[in-house]
Amino acid sequence: ASTNNLTANGSSTSTITATATDAQGHLVANGWSIGFAVTTGTGTLSSPTALTSGGTASVTYTASTTVGTTTLTASSVTVNGTISGTADITLVNVQVQSVVLTASKSSITADDTETSSLTATVTDASGNPVANTTVTFATTVGDLDGSVAGPQTITTATTSNGIATADIRSTALGTATVTATVGGVSGSANVAFVAGDLANIRVVASTNNLTANGSSTSTITAAATDAQGHLVANGWSIGFAVTTGTGTLLSS
Numbered sequence: 001a002s003t004n005n006l007t008a009n010g011s012s013t014s015t016i017t018a019t020a021t022d023a024q025g026h027l028v029a030n031g032w033s034i035g036f037a038v039t040t041g042t043g044t045l046s047s048p049t050a051l052t053s054g055g056t057a058s059v060t061y062t063a064s065t066t067v068g069t070t071t072l073t074a075s076s077v078t079v080n081g082t083i084s085g086t087a088d089i090t091l092v093n094v095q096v097q098s099v100v101l102t103a104s105k106s107s108i109t110a111d112d113t114e115t116s117s118l119t120a121t122v123t124d125a126s127g128n129p130v131a132n133t134t135v136t137f138a139t140t141v142g143d144l145d146g147s148v149a150g151p152q153t154i155t156t157a158t159t160s161n162g163i164a165t166a167d168i169r170s171t172a173l174g175t176a177t178v179t180a181t182v183g184g185v186s187g188s189a190n191v192a193f194v195a196g197d198l199a200n201i202r203v204v205a206s207t208n209n210l211t212a213n214g215s216s217t218s219t220i221t222a223a224a225t226d227a228q229g230h231l232v233a234n235g236w237s238i239g240f241a242v243t244t245g246t247g248t249l250l251s252s
Contacts, residue, residue, distance in 0.1 A: 001061070001072070001087045004154065005136040007183035008091035012063040014184075016045070018074035018085065019056050027055025034076050039086070041070030067093045090134045090156065092183050097125040099135070101180040101187035108169070110193035111228055112143070115167040120180035120187060122162050129162020130182070139178045142170035142193060173230055196226035198236050220249070 006012040016036060020028045034057040035049050042064035050057035061072060068091055075084035104117040118137060122130040137144055138154045144166055145152035151171075157164040159182075168178060170193040179188045202223045210216040220240060224232045240249050 005181040006063040017058045039073045096183040096185040099187035107192040109196040135164035137166045141176040195230040199227040
């Protein structure tokens with residue numbers, strides 16, 4: 001869903017996109033028919049079906065005036081049976097003017113342990129904090145819910161005095177764009193996931209069998225990784241030595 005938190009006003013919309021792939025993860029050819037339905041909750045869809053183009057098919061969801069969570073299902077009938085996926089949209093009854101999202105740390109180690117705390121501040125048109133409303137947090141990278149196995153890219157929290165919070169962590173390197181959305185209004189923040197301290201060194205020789213002629217050479221490369229196997233950041237000093245046998249080393 002392009003927006004997964006809307007005002008329950010009967011007119012707010014979100015674009016619902018289904019990405020269809022084969023068993024190998026390849027985007028399917030153009031022309032596959034994808035069915036869309038509101039399976040729980042309320043609201044309407046612009047069409048019950050859409051054809052894939054570039055592996056995706058889209059329809060528009062329009063919110064109802066009923067507060068709650070709506071589940072949308074996209075499905076297609078194949079020779080292997082019906083394949084389906086779902087997305088949730090939260091409908092709220094407040095008019096939000098502003099959502100400001102901040103992260104306590106803009107860069108953390110990608111070790112699935114260190115976290116950055118996300119704080120969404122929600123206010124109305126008069127600048128007053130909006131209490132007791134659902135905020136949807138979404139991220140492009142990382143895990144927003146450490147209590148559930150696997151990376152959760154979407155989670156929700158309820159505001160208290162206009163504030164809702166979540167934590168983010170990751171095992172993968174990269175920069176996450178995190179959004180907090182209420183009633184179709186969003187704020188965003190970036191969090192970078194970086195490699196940790198050097199924990200392992202793997203040494204490789206470009207040639208590991210040389211003529212003992214005093215001039216043959218081999219390039220010795222050390223690959224330095226952290227405890228999670230990520231390549232470490234630039235600038236680590238690596239020492240090289242001939243610990244058994246003979247020969248000399250030349251720094252490059």
